Amino acid sequence: MKSLSSREREAAPTNQSAPGPLYADRVKVYPKRISGTWRRVKWAILVACLSVYYGGAWLRWDRGPGAPDQALLIDMSGPRAYFFDIEIWPQEVYYITGLLVLAAVGLFFVTSLFGRVWCGYACPQTVWTDLFMLVERWIQGDRSARIRLDKASWGVRKIALKGATHAAWLLIAAATGGAWVLYFDDAPTVVREFFRGESTTGVYFFVGLFTATTYVLAGWAREQVCTYMCPWPRFQAAMLDEHSAAVTYRAWRGEQRGPIRKGVAPAPGTGDCIDCKACVYVCPTGIDIRDGLQIQCIGCGLCIDACNEIMGKVDRAPNLIAWTSVAYEAERAQGRPGRYRFVRPRTILYAALLAVVATVMVVALALRTTVEVNVLRDRMPQFVLLADGSVRNGYTVKILNKERRAASFRIEATGFAGLVLRPAQGEAQNGALTVQAKPDSVETVPLFLKAPRAASGPASRGVTFRVLDAQGRLVARRDTVFIGPAR
Amino acid sequence: MAAEFERDPVTGRSTTGHEWDGIKELNTPLPSWWLYTFYATILFAVVWSVLYPSIPGIDGLLKHTNRQDLVETVKAATEAQAPMVDRIRALSIEEVRKDPQLLAFARTGGRAAFNNNCAACHQTGGAGARGFPNLADDEWIWGGTLADIEQTIRYGIRGEHDKSRLSMMPRFGADGMLSPAQIDDVVEHVLALSRQPHDAARAARGAPLFVEQCAACHQNDGSGNRELGAPALNDQIWLYGGTRAAIRDSVFAARAGAMPHWEGRLDEATIKMLTLYVHGLGGGK
Ligand code: SF4
Ligand code: SF4
Numbered sequence: 001m002k003s004l005s006s007r008e009r010e011a012a013p014t015n016q017s018a019p020g021p022l023y024a025d026r027v028k029v030y031p032k033r034i035s036g037t038w039r040r041v042k043w044a045i046l047v048a049c050l051s052v053y054y055g056g057a058w059l060r061w062d063r064g065p066g067a068p069d070q071a072l073l074i075d076m077s078g079p080r081a082y083f084f085d086i087e088i089w090p091q092e093v094y095y096i097t098g099l100l101v102l103a104a105v106g107l108f109f110v111t112s113l114f115g116r117v118w119c120g121y122a123c124p125q126t127v128w129t130d131l132f133m134l135v136e137r138w139i140q141g142d143r144s145a146r147i148r149l150d151k152a153s154w155g156v157r158k159i160a161l162k163g164a165t166h167a168a169w170l171l172i173a174a175a176t177g178g179a180w181v182l183y184f185d186d187a188p189t190v191v192r193e194f195f196r197g198e199s200t201t202g203v204y205f206f207v208g209l210f211t212a213t214t215y216v217l218a219g220w221a222r223e224q225v226c227t228y229m230c231p232w233p234r235f236q237a238a239m240l241d242e243h244s245a246a247v248t249y250r251a252w253r254g255e256q257r258g259p260i261r262k263g264v265a266p267a268p269g270t271g272d273c274i275d276c277k278a279c280v281y282v283c284p285t286g287i288d289i290r291d292g293l294q295i296q297c298i299g300c301g302l303c304i305d306a307c308n309e310i311m312g313k314v315d316r317a318p319n320l321i322a323w324t325s326v327a328y329e330a331e332r333a334q335g336r337p338g339r340y341r342f343v344r345p346r347t348i349l350y351a352a353l354l355a356v357v358a359t360v361m362v363v364a365l366a367l368r369t370t371v372e373v374n375v376l377r378d379r380m381p382q383f384v385l386l387a388d389g390s391v392r393n394g395y396t397v398k399i400l401n402k403e404r405r406a407a408s409f410r411i412e413a414t415g416f417a418g419l420v421l422r423p424a425q426g427e428a429q430n431g432a433l434t435v436q437a438k439p440d441s442v443e444t445v446p447l448f449l450k451a452p453r454a455a456s457g458p459a460s461r462g463v464t465f466r467v468l469d470a471q472g473r474l475v476a477r478r479d480t481v482f483i484g485p486a487r
Numbered sequence: 488m489a490a491e492f493e494r495d496p497v498t499g500r501s502t503t504g505h506e507w508d509g510i511k512e513l514n515t516p517l518p519s520w521w522l523y524t525f526y527a528t529i530l531f532a533v534v535w536s537v538l539y540p541s542i543p544g545i546d547g548l549l550k551h552t553n554r555q556d557l558v559e560t561v562k563a564a565t566e567a568q569a570p571m572v573d574r575i576r577a578l579s580i581e582e583v584r585k586d587p588q589l590l591a592f593a594r595t596g597g598r599a600a601f602n603n604n605c606a607a608c609h610q611t612g613g614a615g616a617r618g619f620p621n622l623a624d625d626e627w628i629w630g631g632t633l634a635d636i637e638q639t640i641r642y643g644i645r646g647e648h649d650k651s652r653l654s655m656m657p658r659f660g661a662d663g664m665l666s667p668a669q670i671d672d673v674v675e676h677v678l679a680l681s682r683q684p685h686d687a688a689r690a691a692r693g694a695p696l697f698v699e700q701c702a703a704c705h706q707n708d709g710s711g712n713r714e715l716g717a718p719a720l721n722d723q724i725w726l727y728g729g730t731r732a733a734i735r736d737s738v739f740a741a742r743a744g745a746m747p748h749w750e751g752r753l754d755e756a757t758i759k760m761l762t763l764y765v766h767g768l769g770g771g772k
Contacts, residue, residue, distance in 0.1 A: 024516035224518060381614030384623045384769065387722035394623075394769060424769065448769060453723070 028150070029223060029286035031133060032143035032278075036305025045121045046130055054175070057182035061085075064404055066439075074184050086365065089402065091372075098361045105357055109350035111239040113342060114323070115246035116299030119232070125225050126298060128176070128218035129284065132169055139165045143281055169219045170211070177210030223285035227296050234295075242326040243341045247299050249279075249290045249321050252333035257290075260314055272316050279303035279321060289321055371407070372400040373467045373476035383483045389453050391484045394424075397445045397465060401437035408470045409435045411445065415463030415482060418455035423447050449482055459486055572596075576756040580633050583759060590763065597764025600757050604749070613768045618727060618744050623768040626724040630713040631772035637762040643748030644716065651748055654716040659700065660739030673697055674735045680709035680721045681729065 059071035061084055068075065073082040081088040081096075088095055107118055119126060140146050140161050152158055181203050182190055193199045194207070217225055226233060240246070254273035258266060273290065280288045282303060285296045289303045307321045328338035378394035386392055401407050411433040413421045421428050424446035437443040449463060460481040467475045493502045495513055502511040539547040546552070571592045575583050583589045602611055608619040615621030620628060629639050629652060642650040659665040665673065676693030678685035698707055704717035711719035718726060727733055727742050749758060765771070 024518060026518050026520065224520075228518065228521065378612065380610065380612030381621065381623055384614075384621060385724055386624055387626045387719065387724050389723035392624075392769070424767070 026224060027286065029284065030143045030146050030281075031284045031286075031302075032281040032306075033137055034282040034302050034305050034309070036302075036308060038301030039305050042121055042130065042300060042302075046127050049122060049124075049127050050131070054179050057179065057187040063087075067404060068186060070186055072183055073186075076184060087402065089400065092368075095361070095365070098357065098364070102354070102357050102361060105350060105353045108239050109347065109354055111236050112241070112244055112344075112346050112350055114299075115240060115244050116233070116236065116297070119226065119298040120247075120300035123298075125217060125230070126284075126300070128172075128214060129222050131172065132218040132222075133284070135168045135172070136165050139168065166219070169215055173211045173214035173218070174207070176214040177207040177212075180210050181206055223296065223298075226285060226298050239346070241344070241346060242330075243328075243344055245323045245325050245340070246293060247289060247297060247301055247304060247321065248293070248324050248326070248329060249273075250319075250324070250329060250332070251290070251292075252329065254290065254320050272311070272320050274310065274314060276310055278306040278310050282306040369475075370402045371409075371467075371469070371475045372402070373465075373478055374398040374400075375465050375478040375480050377480055377483075383485065385453075385485065386450070390450050391453050391482075392448050392450045393482050394446065394448055395465070395480065397447060397467070399435060399437050399443040399445065399467065401439065401441060401443065403439060405439050407437045407439075409437060409443075409475065410468045410472075411435060411447070412466045412468070413449055413463055414466065415449075416451070416455055416461055418452045419463065419482070420450045421447060422450065451482060451484075453484065459484065568592075568596075572756045575759055576754075580637060580759050580762055584633070584763060593760040593763045594767055596757070597760035597762070600753065600761050601764055604753065605761070608746075613765060618742075620726055621724070621770075622765050623770050624724055625770045625772075626719060626722060627713060627770070627772065628711075628718045628726070629716045631766070631770055633762060633766050633771070635713070636765050636771070637758065639746065640758055640761055640765070641748060641750045643746045645743055645745040646748045648748035648750065652716060654704070655743060656704070656717075656737075656741040657700075658739070658741045661741075665696070665700065665738075669693075669696055670735060670738050673701065673738055674731060677709065677720050677734050677738075678731065681723065682721075683729065 056072050057070065060069050061071035061082070062069055063082070068082060070082065071084050073080075075081070079090050086095075110117055136146070140149055149158060149161060178191075178194070181194075184190075190199065190203070194203065221229070254271045256270050257273040257275040258270040259276075260266065260274050277288075279290070280286075280303075282305070283289070283297075284300060284302065285298060287294055287296045289297060301323065304319070304321045304323070308318045311318045311320055324338075325340060328340055331338040374397070376396045376398070378396065382393075384392045384394075397411055399409055411421070412431065413419060421431055421433060423433050433445070433447060435443055435445050460483045463480055463482045465478045465480065467477070469475050493504065493511070494500070495502050495511065498513060501514045503514045505512050535541065537547065538549045539551055541547065571589065575589060575593055578586075578589070583593055601609075601613070605613075609615055609622055610619070613622030615623075620626075625631070627635065629635055629644065638650075638652070642648045642652065645651065645653055645655075657664060659673075660667065660670050672689045672693030673696050674693070675685045675689035676691075676697045679687075679690040697705075697709075704715050705711055705720050706717075709720035711717045711721075718724075723729070725733065726744070727737055749761075753761070
């Protein structure tokens with residue numbers, strides 16, 4: 001396959017009289033190795049992200065007897081989610097929602113300030129692709145070696161190199177899929193059972209699934225995920241404005257491009273870009289940043305490193321390609337000193353939103369109670385008429401004891417005169433009901449309220465259940481209604 | 488038009504040849520793997536249709552159906568429940584009631600059986616309806632103990648089973664046993680018994696008639712007799728309505744609602760589970 005730069009590919013139809021194809025082959029990208037500031041930042045973030053991912057499940061956290069000692073755990077059968085000291089019950093998934101909202105607003109905020117840094121540095125697709133490329137480079141060599149290898153006919157050497165690459169990729173992919181399931185059960189147990197063949201089919205299925213997706217996405221799909229599959233590049237433009245920083249080629253400084261020849265003075269009007277294409281060769285999505293901002297650019301900054309290296313060699317000022325804003329460059333192009341504006345209506349808005357959501361989350365977590373009470377009114381029958389003419393309503397009080405010790409609660413009902421509380425089994429003491437709640441569980445208490453027909457009123461009257469703890473402190477009050485016959 | 492591929496003058500790219508309101512779409516190729524993925528989905532659909540039932544009347548090569556899945560699921564569930572069900576079958580109802588775990592299982596199973604078999608008349612939750620007793624209240628025409636409830640479920644009321652409990656109220660009006668005026672007097676007395684507004688003079692005239700004609704079953708004070716299935720008349724619960732007109736209808740033509748027997752139609756364990764469920768609705772004695 002002839003390798004075309006994206007620019008050549010874009011321009012290709014103009015040179016042909018025949019219509020272009022409806023479907024185009026992928027142009028394989030051979031990113032070149034590069035070192036520099038942004039590459040170092042990228043390595044650091046890669047190491048940090050992978051360490052958290054592969055190591056997270058192994059952190060232990062003592063929660064006392066009877067509770068799992070894994071710091072990060074989503075226990076589906078429990079069902080509880082553990083996050084260090086925080087223990088989330090299924091009905092509290094809104095904390096997860098809050099976390100996702102926080103992450104989304106955070107993403108908006110960072111994007112409005114620095115463009116696609118998420119894509120270039122922290123996105124799992126980028127991190128794993130980068131790791132796979134590293135492995136590929138170790139085994140098959142750098143850009144030109146890989147191009148040569150792909151062009152070479154199949155032989156022992158090619159099979160060995162390609163085979164080794166794919167084997168290494170599959171190994172990493174398997175480790176990735178394997179690490180995922182560790183978060184759903186006790187990690188050491190999962191590993192032991194996995195290798196003894198004792199895990200459930202579900203475990204093997206998910207490890208297989210994530211192995212396959214990692215291998216395909218990071219090994220084969222790569223930049224196509226960012227260009228064709230990922231929705232984020234399509235609407236991130238809404239977060240950007242002319243003051244947002246993005247990887248930008250300073251055209252006013254670079255143009256006209258022209259090669260440097262020894263002993264020949266550059267023609268007047270020649271810019272700093274020597275048209276060496278180093279920036280194109282290192283780009284993981286295979287684009288030419290000199291064409292301007294493009295949807296394919298993931299903002300990884302590798303072209304900055306590449307160009308700075310060249311600028312150093314040819315003795316010109318660095319940062320011909322740089323993290324900079326459109327507005328700043330427009331000023332500079334006019335010869336005025338540029339100015340970066342980080343404080344703008346949209347960054348203020350995003351920061352404020354971020355602060356609000358974070359505050360809500362922190363307050364909600366701080367005020368999180370260890371006891372929760374729900375009262376359900378029986379719907380069928382709505383009410384029951386008793387022989388003595390009184391009206392009875394059924395309720396189910398659910399007490400969620402989230403503490404890891406047993407507790408005793410007192411349930412009272414108030415509303416109007418004549419209201420009598422009785423448990424479904426037995427009698428109430430002094431008009432109230434004492435319930436023993438087991439540790440870390442839901443206590444379901446069916447009970448009845450009875451009232452004389454005259455007192456229950458024509459249709460429905462409000463009643464309130466109060467739940468007190470052993471010390472007599474009010475834990476919860478829940479308002480509900482008492483329904484009587486219409487006539 | 489469609490055959491002529493044009494070039495867009497601005498971008499220099501070819502167009503697809505489609506035009507909408509003067510706007511022409513550029514030909515922007517998708518990657519081939521995308522296309523092949525699309526073909527693969529079509530192939531998948533074809534393979535699926537051959538293997539699994541997709542066209543009415545054709546089973547598919549694998550002969551797999553959701554009904555078969557259901558049968559297997561139900562079978563597995565039945566097997567999983569078998570130990571509990573066997574214990575319920577082996578134990579007496581009282582014994583089951585004393586075992587909290589068995590009781591919870593029985594009540595849950597009882598609710599399912601109730602909703603399948605009984606709710607058509609008695610409504611879900613035993614709410615009852617006119618002519619169909621409310622099973623959650625504290626009035627039991629034939630008794631509300633576990634044994635009473637079990638007997639009612641097992642053999643029915645005024646049903647076809649040999650052991651079905653029977654009781655027939657005479658048709659005082661239709662059969663001419665009481666005159667219309669006498670019936671009105673008895674009705675006033677019944678209203679008095681249940682402490683409802685009534686005509687005191689007529690009620691006084693109805694009292695001896697009640698003692699003579701009705702008290703054998705319903706007792707002098709109208710408290711009813713569960714042995715005979717005679718409902719209490721001195722309370723606030725009325726199966727066929729407690730208004731003057733409804734009571735008159737009952738005295739005139741009598742009421743005789745029937746309940747089918749479930750022995751032989753539901754298995755032993757289910758009958759026990761139903762009994763425990765009904766007893767636990769809130770009115771069990
Ligand atoms: S153009 Fe530069 S910043 Fe953008 S993806 Fe390519 S190398 Fe990264
Ligand atoms: S690396 Fe710098 S000098 Fe070389 S082509 Fe790119 S922009 Fe021009």
